[in-house]
Amino acid sequence: MGLGLAGLASFMWTLRNGQYDDLEGAAQRILFEGRDGPGS
Numbered sequence: 001m002g003l004g005l006a007g008l009a010s011f012m013w014t015l016r017n018g019q020y021d022d023l024e025g026a027a028q029r030i031l032f033e034g035r036d037g038p039g040s
Contacts, residue, residue: 014020
């Protein structure tokens with residue numbers, strides 16, 4: 001029961017701090033980051 005409450009509390013903390021605001025932008029940054037480096 002305690003671990004479940006701790007997990008729920010940490011999930012609510014991430015929601016409050018905006019961890020899930022820009023999921024699409026993060027996916028695009030992963031794909032196109034570092035294109036100007038060596039080997040490109």
